[in-house]
Each structure stands twice: as structure tokens, then as C-alpha cells.
Amino acid sequence: MNxxxxxxxxxxxxxxxxxxxxxxxxxxVKAEDWHLWFPETVSTYGAGIDHLFYVxxxxxxxxxxxxxxxxxxxxxxxxxRGERRAVYTHGxxxxxxxxxxxxxxxxxxxxxxxxxxxxxVKMNFPEDGPYTVEHPLMEVYGSQFDWxxxxxxxxxxxxxxxxxxxxxDIYVPEDTPVVLRLKSRDVLHSFFVPKFRLKQDAVxxxxxxxxxxxxxxxxxxxxCAELCGWGHYKMAGRVHVLPKDEFERWLADQRAxxxxxx
Amino acid sequence: MIVRRPRTAALLAAFALSSALAxxxxxxxxxxxxxxxxxxxxxxxxxxxxxxxxxxxxxALEFLFGTPKAPAFLALPEWLEEDPxxxxxxxxxxxxxxDEAAWGRLVESNKKAYREQLxxxxxxxxxxxxxxxxxxxxxxxxxxxxxxxxxxxxxxAYSDPFSGEEGTWRQSAAAVFENYYPKLATSAEFYRQQxxxxxxxxxxxxxxxxxxxxxxxxxxxxxxxxxxxxKGKAHPRHEDLFHVLTEGIYTTAMPSFRRFTDAQLHGxxxxxxxxxxxxEVEGLMASDYTPETGIDFEGLKANYELVMxxxxxxxxxxxxxxGPVPEITPERIEHGRTLFMTPGDKGGANCVSCHGTxxxxxxxxxxxxxxVTKLQRRVKDDWGNEIQVRDLTRGVxxxxxxxxxxxxxxxxxxxxxxxxxxxGFTVTEGGQPHPMSEEDIWDLAFFVRTLGVxxxxxxxxxxxxx
Numbered sequence: 001m002n003x004x005x006x007x008x009x010x011x012x013x014x015x016x017x018x019x020x021x022x023x024x025x026x027x028x029v030k031a032e033d034w035h036l037w038f039p040e041t042v043s044t045y046g047a048g049i050d051h052l053f054y055v056x057x058x059x060x061x062x063x064x065x066x067x068x069x070x071x072x073x074x075x076x077x078x079x080x081r082g083e084r085r086a087v088y089t090h091g092x093x094x095x096x097x098x099x100x101x102x103x104x105x106x107x108x109x110x111x112x113x114x115x116x117x118x119x120x121v122k123m124n125f126p127e128d129g130p131y132t133v134e135h136p137l138m139e140v141y142g143s144q145f146d147w148x149x150x151x152x153x154x155x156x157x158x159x160x161x162x163x164x165x166x167x168x169d170i171y172v173p174e175d176t177p178v179v180l181r182l183k184s185r186d187v188l189h190s191f192f193v194p195k196f197r198l199k200q201d202a203v204x205x206x207x208x209x210x211x212x213x214x215x216x217x218x219x220x221x222x223x224c225a226e227l228c229g230w231g232h233y234k235m236a237g238r239v240h241v242l243p244k245d246e247f248e249r250w251l252a253d254q255r256a257x258x259x260x261x262x
Numbered sequence: 263m264i265v266r267r268p269r270t271a272a273l274l275a276a277f278a279l280s281s282a283l284a285x286x287x288x289x290x291x292x293x294x295x296x297x298x299x300x301x302x303x304x305x306x307x308x309x310x311x312x313x314x315x316x317x318x319x320x321x322a323l324e325f326l327f328g329t330p331k332a333p334a335f336l337a338l339p340e341w342l343e344e345d346p347x348x349x350x351x352x353x354x355x356x357x358x359x360x361d362e363a364a365w366g367r368l369v370e371s372n373k374k375a376y377r378e379q380l381x382x383x384x385x386x387x388x389x390x391x392x393x394x395x396x397x398x399x400x401x402x403x404x405x406x407x408x409x410x411x412x413x414x415x416x417x418x419a420y421s422d423p424f425s426g427e428e429g430t431w432r433q434s435a436a437a438v439f440e441n442y443y444p445k446l447a448t449s450a451e452f453y454r455q456q457x458x459x460x461x462x463x464x465x466x467x468x469x470x471x472x473x474x475x476x477x478x479x480x481x482x483x484x485x486x487x488x489x490x491x492x493k494g495k496a497h498p499r500h501e502d503l504f505h506v507l508t509e510g511i512y513t514t515a516m517p518s519f520r521r522f523t524d525a526q527l528h529g530x531x532x533x534x535x536x537x538x539x540x541x542e543v544e545g546l547m548a549s550d551y552t553p554e555t556g557i558d559f560e561g562l563k564a565n566y567e568l569v570m571x572x573x574x575x576x577x578x579x580x581x582x583x584x585g586p587v588p589e590i591t592p593e594r595i596e597h598g599r600t601l602f603m604t605p606g607d608k609g610g611a612n613c614v615s616c617h618g619t620x621x622x623x624x625x626x627x628x629x630x631x632x633x634v635t636k637l638q639r640r641v642k643d644d645w646g647n648e649i650q651v652r653d654l655t656r657g658v659x660x661x662x663x664x665x666x667x668x669x670x671x672x673x674x675x676x677x678x679x680x681x682x683x684x685x686g687f688t689v690t691e692g693g694q695p696h697p698m699s700e701e702d703i704w705d706l707a708f709f710v711r712t713l714g715v716x717x718x719x720x721x722x723x724x725x726x727x728x
Binding site for chain 1: 512
């Protein structure tokens with residue numbers, strides 16, 4: 001009677017433990033169907049960043065399977081059986097060297113393979129496009145609790161009286177490397193456009209250049225990704241990527257609207 | 263088995279008892295109610311010392327405006343007989359389309375906001391019609407129409423249960439989303455989700471986050487809103503409040519609410535107006551109260567009509583300027599500078615007295631001596647909060663930075679603050695006193711615009727207040 005109960009209990013616990021990895025793998029397989037995976041990317045460097053993620057994910061997957069396999073094998077192979085006595089071992093120097101060296105090499109590989117993506121996004125700003133670090137398309141201010149965009153006047157001057165200021169809605173041209181200056185009026189904020197794979201902190205007192213090139217016209221979510229106070233959840237925005245001529249028309253409209261009197 | 267394990271039994275019993283208690287002790291959802299404005303009540307000693315009259319006042323206000331769960335303007339019969347009928351809500355309860363252009367913009371905005379639902383209706387894939395947020399009344403209508411899907415399919419004849427129009431089912435289904443305008447109760451719930459934590463249940467600017475904010479959130483109950491495009495410190499138009507919701511008030515905690523649909527924001531304006539009218543009627547009733555008259559119905563109706571009349575008058579007070587912004591010339595900027603820099607007693611527009619000789623908001627009149635502490639403090643506004651006089655050199659203008667925005671600000675002043683109305687303000691130039699004209703106000707606006715561009719040390723100091 002008791003042994004039957006124990007066997008049942010053991011079966012239930014084993015099934016529960018097995019369910020965890022099975023469900024994990026199943027979720028991973030179905031992630032795309034269930035909209036749990038990345039949203040599509042529409043910026044030029046988005047694919048590179050996704051690639052980095054996949055490289056690391058495969059490295060982790062292989063390591064995970066190998067180590068978990070070893071764990072299971074050890075449990076089965078060395079579980080208590082018969083009257084065998086425990087053995088004392090001092091370890092294996094070569095083995096330790098190997099399992100230290102392999103992760104170190106992997107880390108070095110990761111460190112070097114990400115350099116290009118990092119420098120593309122954060123260091124190599126467009127130099128010959130219409131917008132550069134010296135002459136950005138716009139300034140984006142994070143403030144508690146909304147985003148404000150400032151477009152310069154027709155002379156490219158951000159201090160002029162004819163600057164255009166818009167809350168929430170950010171308009172940019174399609175297929176054009178866009179540079180913006182990111183600033184904060186008060187505390188840390190983070191400019192995060194998931195579909196561009198772009199995330200950059202806005203730091204009070206700093207003037208941080210950010211660039212992206214959107215390949216597809218459309219409206220994309222902008223959110224604040226740095227807890228900035230009680231109204232953090234309110235800090236949404238929308239990036240509108242317009243075809244180039246439509247964008248130029250929009251900007252001209254805004255400049256004309258400054259001098260209307262209705 | 264349990265009897266053999268007294269400790270287990272005791273644990274189980276304790277668990278059962280505590281769960282039962284926990285369910286029992288769970289607080290009921292408190293009934294939402296508007297609270298009386300204690301500051302106004304305290305001003306009238308008779309009312310303050312008569313709790314029964316206060317209850318009567320609460321009841322009278324509930325008669326006019328309902329409760330937070332079921333808010334409604336009381337529409338007076340004479341309003342509905344007017345031509346066109348006047349509804350206190352922007353489009354009334356029945357979505358009367360008084361303003362076709364505004365209604366057209368609303369429908370366009372709805373089409374954009376609910377494009378996925380409309381697309382699903384167009385393709386007949388009704389499972390994909392998703393429930394939008396903060397729009398329970400929209401969803402209730404959709405479920406009613408959905409339940410009435412004729413056997414002949416979406417394109418079969420169908421009589422719209424709301425408008426009564428005959429057409430196909432698909433047209434009615436699309437109209438539910440395209441013609442959506444929230445009911446006041448839905449807007450009230452939306453207000454509680456988005457505005458309540460700063461502006462409070464009764465619109466007193468006393469929500470839980472309000473005390474962390476500088477400047478403080480607006481107390482609607484006086485009917486005074488700082489930023490309008492109107493003459494004579496009038497009550498705001500629907501459009502003025504809508505403008506504040508879409509643009510936000512930069513450099514304050516009031517964000518832009520563009521992430522919601524136009525219909526939702528229009529509904530919110532209706533609800534804010536309800537709170538403001540309610541607060542103002544309450545203030546009038548509190549000051550009118552005497553033990554002899556009590557809270558009487560005639561007085562209530564008169565006050566309600568008086569307050570609503572002020573709101574209705576707003577549409578006639580818009581500051582307009584015929585034609586485009588005049589040409590900006592150095593002479594005009596220089597004239598604006600002279601007006602700005604010359605103090606009132608020397609015949610100027612007196613801006614310098616508060617905004618200071620460098621435009622930084624540090625003029626002598628920006629400060630006063632506290633009568634109690636004898637210490638210097640900033641001047642206060644009508645709500646009793648200390649004011650930071652605008653530093654014009656920073657280029658931040660809360661009502662907007664377009665020339666017409668500055669023009670309107672100088673023209674009408676800022677409600678509830680010492681910033682006065684300037685049109686008609688007497689200035690003396692060349693020994694000739696004359697009231698300030700529209701052109702003088704443009705000159706001032708042009709000068710103020712340059713302050714945001716020039717560094718403070720470049721701004722001339724020779725004229726003015728010293």
C-alpha cells in the first residue's frame with residue numbers, strides 16, 4: 001500500500017519536473033505564433049542586432065542542452081545502487097582548464113563579434129546624409145511625463161523663434177539616415193523604439209546624438225524605458241515614418257502654420 | 263486520519279477560518295461620491311455650522327450633476343427648445359451634430375483609431391474585432407449590433423438600433439465605431455484612470471499625486487482655466503480645453519494625451535466641464551446660503567443658468583486677428599522693447615515690473631513680503647499657490663510659441679494670475695496717452711519672441727526699471 005503511494009508520488013513529481021523544460025521548449029517553438037517573439041524590425045541596423053541575439057541564443061542553447069544532458073547522465077549513471085562505497089577524488093586539472101578556457105573563448109568571441117553592431121548604432125553616425133551630428137533633423141526632449149520634439153527653423157537653427165515644437169508625434173523621412181539629439185529636462189528617461197531596435201538613455205545635462213534609418217513607412221511606438229517617476233507609464237510617443245516628399249510637405253506645413261492666426 | 267494528526271487539523275482549521283474572515287473583511291468598493299469644497303463652505307459661517315444644510319447642498323448638486331458613477335448634466339427644458347437646442351455636453355446625449363466640420367474630424371479620427379476593427383468588419387472576420395480600452399459603451403453597442411446579425415449575412419438589410427436608419431448590417435456595424443462619442447459615465451471612468459490621481463474626484467486639484475507637483479494641478483471648481491484664446495478672462499471654450507489635452511502644458515506635469523482618440527478627449531473635456539460647473543455652482547450656493555432661504559430650488563436654478571451662461575458665452579470671446587501675422591521688422595521689435603522696458607508710471611506697458619529688465623521673471627513685483635513671516639516670497643495666484651513669473655529667455659511658453667499664441671497671451675493676460683489684459687491698457691508715448699492697440703500687442707509679442715533667442719547678456723539694460 002505504502003510503496004504504491006510512494007511510486008505514485010514519485011511519478012507525479014517526475015512528470016511535473018519534466019513538464020517545465022517541455023513547456024519551455026514548446027513556448028519557444030510557438031513564440032512567433034503567440035506574438036511573444038520580437039516585433040519585425042524596420043531599421044537598417046535592426047537585423048544586425050537581432051543576429052547578435054540569435055548567435056548568443058544558440059550558444060546558450062547548445063551549452064544548456066549539453067550541461068543538462070550531463071546532469072541527467074550523472075544522475076542516472078551514479079545514483080545509489082547496491083553496496084558501492086563513495087570514492088574520494090581530488091579533481092582533474094586538465095578538465096578544469098578545459099571548462100574554464102571554453103567559456104573564456106566564447107566570451108571573447110561574443111565581445112569581438114558585437115563590436116561592429118555597437119559601433120554602427122552608437123559611434124558611426126551618418127556623415128554625408130542630409131542630417132549629421134552637427135546638423136540633426138530634430139531634438140527630442142524627455143520630460144516628466146511626455147516626449148517633445150523640436151524641429152529647427154528653415155536655417156537649421158534650434159535656438160530661433162521659428163522652431164517647431166510637437167509633443168508625442170515624431171515625424172521622420174523614410175530611407176534617410178536620421179540624426180537626432182536626445183536631451184532630458186529633468187531626470188533619466190530612455191528613448192526606446194522597439195521596431196527600430198533602438199534604445200538610448202536621455203541624461204539631464206547631456207546632449208546625446210542618436211541615429212536610425214527607417215526602411216518602411218508606418219507608425220511605430222516610442223516608449224520610455226527608464227523608470228522616471230510616478231507617471232512613467234504615461235510617457236508614450238509615436239514615430240511616424242513618412243515617404244520623403246510627404247515628410248517635406250509636412251515640415252513645410254508646420255512652418256507655415258506657425259504664422260497662421262486662427 | 264485528521265484526528266490522528268491534531269497539528270495538521272489545527273492548521274487546516276486556522277486556514278479555513280482566516281480565508282473566511284479575509285473574504286468577509288475585504289472592503290466593499292467604496293461608493294464614489296463628489297465631496298463638498300470645504301474651503302468654500304468655511305467662508306459662510308451659517309452653512310459651516312449647519313450639517314443638515316450641507317447635506318441638502320450635496321443633494322442639490324447631485325440633482326444637477328449626478329454622481330461620479332452616473333454623471334449627467336441637467337438639461338433645462340428652455341435649453342432644449344432653443345434653435346439649435348443647447349446640450350451641455352459637446353454633442354449632447356444623442357450625438358446631435360451641431361458642428362458638421364468638427365463631427366467630420368471626429369469621424370476621421372475614429373476611422374484611424376479603430377481601423378483594425380473596421381477592417382475586420384469589412385472583411386467579415388468578426389472574431390478579430392478587438393475590444394478597445396476605456397470605451398465600455400462602445401463595446402456594449404457593438405455587442406448589441408453583433409447579436410443582431412441577420413441570418414442573411416452582413417450585407418442583409420438591417421435597421422440600426424441607435425439611429426433607426428435602414429441599411430445593411432455591415433453599415434450599422436461600421437457606424438458603431440465610426441460615429442463613436444463617449445457617454446459621460448464612460449468619460450468619468452476614463453477621467454478616474456488618467457486624471458483622478460492629480461486632479462481629484464471632484465476636480466479640486468487634490469489627488470494623491472498632487473502634492474508632489476510644482477506647479478500644482480488645476481482646481482477646476484472656480485471655472486478659471488489659465489490658458490484660453492479668449493478675451494476678458496472668459497470661461498474656456500471646449501476647444502481651449504481640448505487644446506490643453508492634446509498639447510499638454512510643457513514644463514508642468516500635465517502631459518499631452520495624444521495617445522488617446524479624439525472622441526475620448528472630447529468626452530474628457532465634457533466631464534472636466536461638468537466638474538468645473540458643479541464646483542462653481544457649489545461655490546455660489548455656499549456664498550448665497552442664509553438660514554432663512556436655505557438651499558432653495560430657485561436659487562439653484564438661477565446659479566446653474568448663470569454659470570452655464572458664462573461657459574456658453576465663451577464662443578463669442580475668441581481673440582481673432584484678421585489676416586496673417588504682420589511682417590516683423592526691427593522697428594516693430596524695437597517698439598515692443600520700449601513698451602516692455604518702460605514701467606507703468608512712466609507710461610509703458612509695465613512688463614518689466616514682473617518679468618525684469620532681462621526678461622528672466624525676476625522683476626520687483628514678482629515678489630512680495632509674507633505678512634506673517636515678513637520674509638520675501640513669490641506672488642500668489644488666485645488658487646493661493648506661489649507663482650514662478652515666466653522666464654521669457656528660455657523660450658518656453660506654456661500656451662504655445664506661435665506668434666498668435668503670444669499675441670493672445672498678451673492681449674488677454676493669464677486667468678487667475680497677476681498677468682493682466684493688455685488690450686486697451688493705457689500707455690503714454692511721445693507725451694500722448696493712448697490705449698494699446700492690436701498693433702502694439704503684436705510689437706510686444708515680436709519682442710518677447712526675440713528674448714528666447716538672444717542670450718540674456720545681449721538684452722539691452724539701459725532702458726527701464728532702474
